[in-house]
Amino acid sequence: MATDAELVTQIEAMGGKLAEARASIAKRFIGQDTVVDLTLASLLCGGHALLIGLPGLGKTRLVDTLSTVMGLHGNRIQFTPDLMPADILGSEVLETAADGTRDFRFIEGPVFCQLLMADEINRASPRTQSALLQAMQEKEVTIAGEHRPLGVPF
Template identity: 80%
Template sequence: MADTEALVAEIEALGGKLAEAKASINRRFIGQDHVVDLVLGSMLCGGHALLVGLPGLGKTRLVDTLSTVMGLKGSRIQFTPDLMPADILGSEVLDVTTDGARAFRFIEGPVFCQLLLADEINRASPRTQSALLQAMQEREVTIAGKHRPLGRPFHVLATQNPIEQEGTYPLPEAQLDRFLVQVDVEYPDRATEREILIATTGAEDAQVHQVFSAEELIAAQSVLRRMPVGDGVLEAILDLVRACRPGEPEGAGLEDVLSWGPGP
């Protein structure tokens, strides 16, 4: 009973901090509550999110704001066709000391952070995109045979432009599978756009404050994992997932429209 009461108290405290974080984020990212909810939810679950929307809708601004509010060390990578894996992961360089001794020194790339903005991720080649596969799944990278852990927590928020697909490289299924959720960022309504117009054309930009720290975010992720889930919810999840798999009894008739279903 005491454990249950302690868990309820932790959940209520977490709810208060999340409300404060959303209020702070909404000062710079106005009128997109569903987008903020989905991105924060993916981070609380320890996952990554893919933001899909037209240019100018504030995707980069949201990630920059999240870095401040969640107290995470952020990095940004602008994906371009000439980007190389070493530009993301880092590389070893040969150092020569004054006495002539030589030794390799590793220079960390921007992936060594806690919140990584992969801007327009589909504009880099598949070889470069694949540099993030291990990082997103295992929270580490292997360079020159050595495993190098990334920051804790580690989240990737990638953006993708749904138009101007000429010269881009669609993300492979293995990479899409690394994202917990795809967040579609739409145009705001008229009232919201009026708020944005007023907020972004003044003499000063809206300021946000830190609400979480990296340690507090990790603790919040632990709270979610300790929340009990009823058998009815588990069965509903299994019914939904298995009904989306061609070849399964629950997914009969999907063979003509789906090739593969979700994994466990």
């Protein structure tokens, strides 16, 4: 177990890194310090954030900047009415090898990342929304009876 002095040192180091991250984000995302602070807080807490705003206010740019600054693998899903759960989660495909044998291979969907921007989720079908919300809650998806963990953090 760490001593009090070690914990203080670790907390101060984390505060310095967080200040560097905020400064880097501020170079690209100007004038919305409160939004940046709250988004960073939700990211550090391991939670999810709902970004609401008019078009053109920089929501997508903020998520893209966060993934770059924090060194996270980020994806963006544009939800549409015709989007299916398999389009975001992934699916198994049947492949035939050169020797004629067949085997299933899993192709990951865009939800397999660390930072996901789910854009206009209200436009998706209830089944697709449910698939995303389940992935957010359980931090894993089940495809063909196999549990597949999502990125850490998610």
